[in-house]
Structure formats: C-alpha cells, structure tokens
Amino acid sequence: MKRLRTVNDVMTHAVISVDRGAPFKDIVEAMRQWRISALPVLSEDGRVAGVVSEADLLLKAQGADESRAVTAGQLMTVPAVTVTEETGIPGAARLMAHQHLKRLPVVDADGRLVGVVSRGDLLKIYLRPDADIAEELRELIMAELIPAGSAVVQVHVANGIVYLDGSLPDPSLKDVLIRVARTVPGVVDVTAARLDTEVRA
Known part of the structure; x- marks a missing residue:
C-alpha cells in the first residue's frame, strides 16, 4: 500500500454534485440514490459555490424555512468549507471534527471541485x-x-x-x-x- 499523506491519496475522485438551479426534489433524490448526506453546489465555471446538506433540507421538512428556497443555490450553506488536494490527512481530520462535518469538497488551486473526502476516507490510513x-x-x-x-x-x-x-x-x-x-x-x-x-x- 502506498504511503497515505494527503487528502489526494484517500479522497473519492468521482463526485456527485449539483448546480445552483437544481430543484429541491432532485437534490433529495440524488442524496437517496447515492446514499450521501451533502452535495457540493457548483457555479457555472466548476467552482464550489456552497454545500447543500440534509440539515439544510430538513428545515423545509420541519416547516422552519420561511425563505421559500426551492433550489440548491437558495438552500446551500455558504461559504463552503473545503480543502485542497495537498491538505494533510491530520489537518483535514481536525477541520472535519471542528466543523462537525461528515464530508469535505476537495478543490484545486483555482477552487474547482476535484473530489470529496469523507470521514471513512480519512480512516483508510489505519488499514x-x-x-x-x-x-x-x-x-x-x-x-x-x-x-x-x-x-x-x-x-x-x-x-x-x-x-x-x-x-x-x-x-x-x-x-x-x-x-x-x-x-x-x-x-x-x-x-x-x-x-x-x-x-x-
């Protein structure tokens, strides 16, 4: 097994994402189909504009959302908490724990999405x-x-x-x-x- 040092060594490269205009029901369906709890929301140039999570969607289900938000761009949390490919695994783990996050979008130097790293990915070093x-x-x-x-x-x-x-x-x-x-x-x-x-x- 190769030496695992950075987020790039353990992240998932095939990423499910949505654009700003994705409707509420499509977001829910994508999360259900791919069994994930959050989705990066991308701008037209591929940069991460925000993240929409189950917590964001549940506000609607609870009737607590009075903003009439119905698209990913309206529902997403901004700014998105991201890491780069070269972020060390311990640094990503600390950020994830501090922010109480299950997944982090991984971006390149230009802020474009290149992957996603999860808690499970970070634990691969113990294999x-x-x-x-x-x-x-x-x-x-x-x-x-x-x-x-x-x-x-x-x-x-x-x-x-x-x-x-x-x-x-x-x-x-x-x-x-x-x-x-x-x-x-x-x-x-x-x-x-x-x-x-x-x-x-």
Missing part, C-alpha cells in the same frame, strides 16, 4: 499493513534521527501500535522518536517502555 508502517519508521530513524552506529533501535508494529526497543546515547532522543513515530500514517499508539536512554555495555 496500512503493520509491515509498511514499520518499514517507514525504520527509514525515518536511520535517515534522520540517529547517527550511524550511535544507537540500536528495533521497531515492531502490531495492530498499528508501535513498539520501540533498544538503546539511545542521548535521553532527549527518546521523546523525539516517540513524536516522530506518532506522525507516521496508520500509527495508533507508540510504546517505548523498553527503550533505554543509555547505551548498553
């Missing part, structure tokens, strides 16, 4: 094989953190949990290693109880 996570972390340790021959660190990964074992010449490296391990996509937790901070004789 990475343990062996892939371990290999990436070993490369990081050897290439960037520990000078050759100055330490011995073994990496084992089981169910996404990283276990670090071995010895380090500098106590400060332990915290650095733990922080770096937590940034590797797919890591659930890091345990370093058996990582000594003095080189063994």
